[in-house]
Structure formats: C-alpha cells, structure tokens
Amino acid sequence: MAEKRIKITEEPSNYDRLDEMDTLEIVANINNEDKKIADAVELVLPQVAQVVDETAKRFEKDGRLFYIGAGTSGRLGILDASEIPPTFGMPYDRVIGLIAGGDQAIRKAVEFAEDDSDQAWKDLQEYQVNKNDVLVGIAASGSTPYVLGGIADAKDNGLLTVGITNNPGSPLSEDVDIPIEINVGPEFLTGSTRMKSGTSQKLVLNMISTALMIRVGRVKGNKMVNMQLSNTKLVDRGTRYIMEELGLTYDEAQKMLIKYGSVKLAIDAMK
Incomplete structure (x- = not known):
C-alpha cells in the first residue's frame, strides 16, 4: 500500500527543540515564519479578485456571502462577518459566518462537531439559502467534513462555492468552483494552524469583504462613509x-x- 502523503499543515516544523530556545529566539523565529505569509497570499490574488467580482454580481441580486468553518477557521469567518455592519453599515444578514458546533464553539471547542458532514447544510437552511448566495468554506487542512459536506450540498443547490485552504490539492480545493490555496508551509509549532495558516486566512478574508464592500458602493474615496455611529x-x-x-x-x-x-x-x- 502506498504511503499516505503528509499534509503541508501537518508537516514537521522547520525548527526543533523549541523548549530549549530562549524567549527572544522563540518570538524571532515565529516572526521569521510570519514574514512568509504575505508572499504566499500574493500568489492567490487573482482567485481572491475573482471571488469578489462574482460575489458582487450576486449582491446586486440580493445575494449573500456565507462563511463556514470549524475551530480557528470558523472563528475567523465569524469575526470577518461581524465587522461588516459597523464598518460598512451593511445589514447583519448579508455577510454571515457559521462555525461547526454553533455559537458556543466560538469560545469553547465542541468535540467532534467538525466531523459531521451533514450539519453545515442544516445550519445554512436556517437562512433559506438560494442560488444568488455565495458559500466560502474555510479549512486549513482542506479536509474538514463539516466544510466539505456544506460545500457539496451548496454546489448541488446552485450556490457559488469557494474554498480557502492551506493544503494545495486538498479535497476542498477539488470540490469548489473557486479554490484559494495559500501555501504558507509548515507551522512554527507543528500542526498549529492557528498560526501562519490562520493569519493567511484572516488576510484573505479582509481582502474579500473589504473589496466587496468597495465594489457594492459602501466606500467613497478611501472613507467608510456608511459606518455605524456606535460610539x-x-x-x-x-x-x-x-x-x-x-x-x-x-x-x-x-x-x-x-x-x-x-x-x-x-x-x-x-x-
């Protein structure tokens, strides 16, 4: 039997004996790894732009943007979605983030929630999704069942599907209409995708939502002219x-x- 290929996000760190490093050495090496993130994101800018343009077309038809993910990826989607109304004055039901395990999983991990391949579509059904909506699945591994199941069901129902992953060639990349594969390499702490992978996802989500809001007229010049006056x-x-x-x-x-x-x-x- 052929040996199973190790995912990039699970590959050993380029550094060893982390517990023997002094503190300055630890943070300097983390910083060295973080410097690689922007270059990796630059390589996927055409795909990010495509997502923005396709989503803007659907927004003109009252479409919505949904993010789904588990763990860190799910939290990042919720964070991005939650910042759209105060920043751009957009209604809360236009950009929506969902996480495996529900809202309780935002603060505390829900065991095995990410392994349910049927739950994402059930969560999305509460919003009566339709073909004018866009679904972005976020998964560093590119193999999270919650995300893959939601993407498959969304595609069957005519939604545009997007995948943000840190493992090129992953099942998520193969299943979506527009794959965004950000190869940031192994994590400083082996397998800890809340680090470089999570940061790269945050950068891409910033780009998608901000560029989308500009495209749909929520910005004038370089100003947030539709922000909520909440303080x-x-x-x-x-x-x-x-x-x-x-x-x-x-x-x-x-x-x-x-x-x-x-x-x-x-x-x-x-x-």
Missing part, C-alpha cells in the same frame, strides 16, 4: 469626513451627521 470615536471620525468633503466647520459637520445619520447621507444631501 464617540466614530461620530468624531464621521464628522471629520464631512468637514473634509464639504469644507464645513466641525460643529456644522457634526450637526449634519446627527441630522442625516451617516456620512454618505449627509454628503449626498449637500450635493
């Missing part, structure tokens, strides 16, 4: 945006912001 800092930021755009004093700009409720509406009202 004093954001009210101050919004006021300064209006000052810069309209040439008003601080007090005048703040009055406009309070009156119209968003930077965009205030600026549009004056033009």
Whole structure:
C-alpha cells in the first residue's frame, strides 16, 4: 500500500527543540515564519479578485456571502462577518459566518462537531439559502467534513462555492468552483494552524469583504462613509469626513451627521 502523503499543515516544523530556545529566539523565529505569509497570499490574488467580482454580481441580486468553518477557521469567518455592519453599515444578514458546533464553539471547542458532514447544510437552511448566495468554506487542512459536506450540498443547490485552504490539492480545493490555496508551509509549532495558516486566512478574508464592500458602493474615496455611529470615536471620525468633503466647520459637520445619520447621507444631501 502506498504511503499516505503528509499534509503541508501537518508537516514537521522547520525548527526543533523549541523548549530549549530562549524567549527572544522563540518570538524571532515565529516572526521569521510570519514574514512568509504575505508572499504566499500574493500568489492567490487573482482567485481572491475573482471571488469578489462574482460575489458582487450576486449582491446586486440580493445575494449573500456565507462563511463556514470549524475551530480557528470558523472563528475567523465569524469575526470577518461581524465587522461588516459597523464598518460598512451593511445589514447583519448579508455577510454571515457559521462555525461547526454553533455559537458556543466560538469560545469553547465542541468535540467532534467538525466531523459531521451533514450539519453545515442544516445550519445554512436556517437562512433559506438560494442560488444568488455565495458559500466560502474555510479549512486549513482542506479536509474538514463539516466544510466539505456544506460545500457539496451548496454546489448541488446552485450556490457559488469557494474554498480557502492551506493544503494545495486538498479535497476542498477539488470540490469548489473557486479554490484559494495559500501555501504558507509548515507551522512554527507543528500542526498549529492557528498560526501562519490562520493569519493567511484572516488576510484573505479582509481582502474579500473589504473589496466587496468597495465594489457594492459602501466606500467613497478611501472613507467608510456608511459606518455605524456606535460610539464617540466614530461620530468624531464621521464628522471629520464631512468637514473634509464639504469644507464645513466641525460643529456644522457634526450637526449634519446627527441630522442625516451617516456620512454618505449627509454628503449626498449637500450635493
């Protein structure tokens, strides 16, 4: 029988005797490994751009963006989705993150939740997904049953499917419409994919959601003109945006912001 190929995410670290290193040596070596991440992400930019453009088309038809994952990957998807409404003023039901094991798994691991290949589609059914939606499966290994099962069911039902993985040639890459394979190499701590793999996933998710929001008109120039005014800092930021755009004093700009409720509406009202 042929020997099973070891996944890149499970390959031994390039470093050994970590427990014998002094602290500065440990953090310096982690930093050396982290320097490789941006270069690995650069290689998948065409695929990331394709995901953004295809998702933007579906957003115009009231489509939504879903992330599914387990463990760190699931948490990263939820983090990205949760930041869209306050940053861009987008409703909470347009970008949605789901994690194996449900919301309780955000803080505490749920044993064997990632091994259920049927649960992701059940979770998605609560949102009445349709062919205008996009499903992004996130799995460093590229073989998480929860993710693979959700992707398979989504594809059968006409959704656009995307896979973010750190193992090129993995089942996830083979199953999706658009694979994003980020090869960051072995982890500093063998198999600890919350490190380089997780960081690379966070970078790609940042790109997807931010570029998508720009494409669908939630940004003007380089400003977050649709952000929610949920604290004093954001009210101050919004006021300064209006000052810069309209040439008003601080007090005048703040009055406009309070009156119209968003930077965009205030600026549009004056033009």
